Amino acid sequence: MKIAVFSTKAYDRRFLDAAAGGQHALDYIEARLSLQTAPLARGAGAVCAFANDRVDAGVLTEFKSLGVHLVALRAAGYNNVDLAAAKVLGVTIARVPAYSPAAIAEYAVALMLALDRNIHRAYARVREGNFALEGLLGFNLSGKTVGVVGTGRIGAGVVRIMQGFGCHVLAHDLRPNPVCLEAGIKYLSLPELLGACDVITLHCPLTPATRHLIGAEAIGQMKRGMMLINTSRGAVVDTAALIEGIKTGAIGHLGLDVYEEEAKLFFADRSDDVIGDDVFERLLTFPNVLVTGHQAFFTREALTAIAQTTIENITAFERTGRALHEVT
Numbered sequence: 472m473k474i475a476v477f478s479t480k481a482y483d484r485r486f487l488d489a490a491a492g493g494q495h496a497l498d499y500i501e502a503r504l505s506l507q508t509a510p511l512a513r514g515a516g517a518v519c520a521f522a523n524d525r526v527d528a529g530v531l532t533e534f535k536s537l538g539v540h541l542v543a544l545r546a547a548g549y550n551n552v553d554l555a556a557a558k559v560l561g562v563t564i565a566r567v568p569a570y571s572p573a574a575i576a577e578y579a580v581a582l583m584l585a586l587d588r589n590i591h592r593a594y595a596r597v598r599e600g601n602f603a604l605e606g607l608l609g610f611n612l613s614g615k616t617v618g619v620v621g622t623g624r625i626g627a628g629v630v631r632i633m634q635g636f637g638c639h640v641l642a643h644d645l646r647p648n649p650v651c652l653e654a655g656i657k658y659l660s661l662p663e664l665l666g667a668c669d670v671i672t673l674h675c676p677l678t679p680a681t682r683h684l685i686g687a688e689a690i691g692q693m694k695r696g697m698m699l700i701n702t703s704r705g706a707v708v709d710t711a712a713l714i715e716g717i718k719t720g721a722i723g724h725l726g727l728d729v730y731e732e733e734a735k736l737f738f739a740d741r742s743d744d745v746i747g748d749d750v751f752e753r754l755l756t757f758p759n760v761l762v763t764g765h766q767a768f769f770t771r772e773a774l775t776a777i778a779q780t781t782i783e784n785i786t787a788f789e790r791t792g793r794a795l796h797e798v799t
């Protein structure tokens with residue numbers, strides 16, 4: 472089948488080509504999917520889209536008229552898809568439900584360690600010939616209390632790693648994970664968790680209930696000077712409230728791999744641009760804030776698994792009319 476692959480980077484091409492093994496005709500398109508670019512899918516039976524592509528009613532209507540019956544997301548999250556419109560129009564939506572939880576769990580811990588020991592600052596200093604240690608003082612993670620919000624596939628991985636570090640791990644979730652309960656993890660309400668932890672790491676999905684879950688009120692309930700890590704979705708935190716929390720010292724360290732307005736910034740080289748987002752730019756001015764551009768998933772293992780499941784979804788749909796992992 473011919474597949475129009477939107478938002479293609481060189482790495483997508485490499486891993487999708489390897490997974491497809493010549494089975495499908497992959498038409499790589501660099502442009503992000505939008506109403507303007509959707510007609511580029513003409514002649515394709517399926518579209519492959521990424522996390523920041525907009526699969527809204529207008530795009531899906533265009534696909535329907537072009538004869539595109541499948542949108543295979545090379546991502547787990549589908550908050551960018553109008554599922555109701557897809558259902559009405561008869562366009563199947565497929566995703567990659569789990570590719571490499573360890574990739575994201577390990578990355579959350581990498582942010583914790585980097586911030587705690589000021590590795591981001593030490594790296595820059597040493598390159599300038601500055602070997603002074605003032606300002607780089609950290610703390611031992613061993614013995615500290617770490618709170619995990621959302622103990623699904625990724626959160627449970629973080630729980631395991633932090634237990635290995637000798638931390639006291641607490642959790643908050645709507646549905647406690649039996650594996651974590653078995654490992655002796657205590658579940659608390661969110662305010663209780665916020666008040667008890669030295670480090671909080673977020674691993675819940677973005678839903679109406681979790682939008683701005685960490686805002687001014689939650690920051691007021693936190694242990695003063697705590698560390699907050701977000702590798703879930705940008706809008707789970709209220710970025711403006713976090714900035715106030717950093718300024719008052721309520722938040723002692725902040726690690727973000729995702730950002731509410733990231734669709735306008737991430738996954739592109741903007742080093743020659745004047746960035747117009749003042750909230751994002753303010754974040755970058757703090758010494759105790761570390762921001763990365765949505766790269767927690769970016770490992771060889773994760774990209775291999777994403778490409779394989781995406782191709783399996785498309786092949787199954789071509790053969791049977793059903794994808795392996797449909798979103799309903």
Ligand code: NAD
Nearest residue numbers: 621622623624625626644645646674675676702703767768
């Ligand atoms: P999962 O579905 O296995 O686990 C999510 C957990 O969050 C579940 O246990 C669920 O009960 C819990 N949850 C849902 N609503 C909640 C709420 N209101 N309060 C507390 N807990 C709640 O998902 P996962 O595979 O562990 O992924 C978690 C999130 O990580 C994804 O939704 C995605 O947004 C994000 N993610 C980020 C990257 C990245 O590269 N930064 C990559 C993959 C996934």
